[in-house]
Amino acid sequence: MTPANFVTLAVILFVIGAVGVLVRRNALVIFMCVELMLNAVNLAFVAFARMHANLDGQVIAFFVMVVAAAEVVVGLAIIMAIFRARRSASVDDASLLKY
Amino acid sequence: MTAAHLLAAGQTTSTGASVTFWVLAVISVAAGLGMVLARRAVHCAVLLAVVMLSLAVLYAVAGAPFLAFVQIIVYTGAVLMLFLFVLMIVGVSTKDSLRETIPGQRLAAGVAAIALLVLLALVVGHAAIGPAAPASAGYGVGNVRGLATLIFTKYVYPFEVTAALLITAALGAMVLAHRERTTPKPTQRDLAKQRVAGGHPSPLPGPGVYARHNAVDFPALLPDGSPSTLSVSPIIVARERELGIGPAASLPPGGDAANGADAAGGADAADGAGGQPEEAGSEPEEARP
Numbered sequence: 050m051t052p053a054n055f056v057t058l059a060v061i062l063f064v065i066g067a068v069g070v071l072v073r074r075n076a077l078v079i080f081m082c083v084e085l086m087l088n089a090v091n092l093a094f095v096a097f098a099r100m101h102a103n104l105d106g107q108v109i110a111f112f113v114m115v116v117a118a119a120e121v122v123v124g125l126a127i128i129m130a131i132f133r134a135r136r137s138a139s140v141d142d143a144s145l146l147k148y
Numbered sequence: 149m150t151a152a153h154l155l156a157a158g159q160t161t162s163t164g165a166s167v168t169f170w171v172l173a174v175i176s177v178a179a180g181l182g183m184v185l186a187r188r189a190v191h192c193a194v195l196l197a198v199v200m201l202s203l204a205v206l207y208a209v210a211g212a213p214f215l216a217f218v219q220i221i222v223y224t225g226a227v228l229m230l231f232l233f234v235l236m237i238v239g240v241s242t243k244d245s246l247r248e249t250i251p252g253q254r255l256a257a258g259v260a261a262i263a264l265l266v267l268l269a270l271v272v273g274h275a276a277i278g279p280a281a282p283a284s285a286g287y288g289v290g291n292v293r294g295l296a297t298l299i300f301t302k303y304v305y306p307f308e309v310t311a312a313l314l315i316t317a318a319l320g321a322m323v324l325a326h327r328e329r330t331t332p333k334p335t336q337r338d339l340a341k342q343r344v345a346g347g348h349p350s351p352l353p354g355p356g357v358y359a360r361h362n363a364v365d366f367p368a369l370l371p372d373g374s375p376s377t378l379s380v381s382p383i384i385v386a387r388e389r390e391l392g393i394g395p396a397a398s399l400p401p402g403g404d405a406a407n408g409a410d411a412a413g414g415a416d417a418a419d420g421a422g423g424q425p426e427e428a429g430s431e432p433e434e435a436r437p
Contacts, residue, residue: 053277055210058173060268062199064261065180071257074249077189077235081196084227085180088203091215099210102281104294107212108303111295114215114222115310119317121227125234126324133327138238141249 055096062089076128076138080121087117165209176202187243193231200224211287214295353379365396375399 062085069082091110098106132138179198186192200223208216248254299307334342343349353376356368365384367375377385380396388394 051277051279053272054169054173055206056272056277058176058206060265060272061177062180064265064268065177065184067264068257068261069184071260072184072254075189077231077238078183078192081183081192081231084223085183085196085199088200088223091219092203092206095207095210095212095215098212099280100278102284102287104291104298105302107215107291107295108298110212110215111218111299112303112306112310114218116313118222118227119313121230122317122321123324125230126321129234129237130324132238 052096052100059089059093076140172202214292355379365394
């Protein structure tokens with residue numbers, strides 16, 4: 050259980066989150082996958098902090114959490130606004146700017 | 149130096165921590181995969197909660213107890229609950245369709261994912277990730293104190309910017325989620341006028357709950373034995389008509405118009421039925437035999 054194990058787990062979770070963002074079409078689920086990617090990066094930060102025996106990595110992970118919380122609040126409000134306008138949370142339906 | 153590191157790593161890495169890591173690694177990866185594969189958004193949210201809780205325990209194992217608690221409180225407690233709230237509003241039972249709207253999207257996504265995995269694996273494999281350093285004062289009991297010292301000295305400027313970010317996010321959420329009222333709000337006087345003008349000033353008759361059945365979707369009976377359209381909420385009628393089940397499903401579809409009569413005013417057919425159901429509350433005794 051060295052930091053390398055933690056970083057490997059973080060890589061795997063990050064890739065799973067990326068696949069979810071690419072494959073899923075429900076805006077909420079895409080958002081959840083983005084959260085998963087942020088969590089994976091946090092895990093890598095914590096592992097590197099452990100490796101160097103200082104707390105800077107943990108502070109950065111803390112800031113990532115704050116930014117993620119703010120991002121979730123605004124993103125979910127946008128999803129709500131879109132859902133109210135067109136009764137759908139699918140990212141395929143919000144394509145008016147394309148044409 | 150490296151020998152000392154290895155020695156320290158050997159001392160700090162107990163078997164309990166290794167077992168915890170491997171069990172939680174398997175659980176979190178499985179839950180992550182399930183999140184990508186589950187069709188219902190609610191299942192995705194629950195599986196994401198599993199991933200976040202296992203990561204919280206992993207933080208604690210990796211010597212970050214403060215982050216572990218913040219992870220549980222902020223992520224699992226606040227963020228995920230927010231997700232669930234929005235999910236309830238948007239619709240719990242919505243499923244992703246399995247049809248590909250963009251041809252070849254899944255294949256391309258799979259190839260991109262494998263490429264990303266290979267890239268990151270190469271990076272991690274080539275990087276010299278050393279063993280865990282001997283635990284400094286910032287781990288364990290001194291973790292919160294050490295983090296506080298760092299946040300309020302070295303990182304005090306990002307910390308202040310964070311405050312601005314949070315205020316902006318709260319304001320943005322309020323602006324985005326706010327809905328402008330296009331018509332003035334009806335006052336109590338307006339509502340009373342509407343009621344009197346609607347030809348049905350008294351309250352609508354209740355459902356036949358106590359007559360023959362213990363459910364609000366059971367219509368009250370009129371003196372002639374026919375069910376009263378006004379006694380069941382139009383929402384229940386519409387739902388049961390759609391599902392094709394329940395006692396309200398057989399009510400005439402005009403239930404909407406009849407029940408909205410007191411607000412809309414134009415109640416012709418409903419008025420005939422609307423006058424009578426007042427007695428319906430006491431009538432079912434005779435109507436039952």
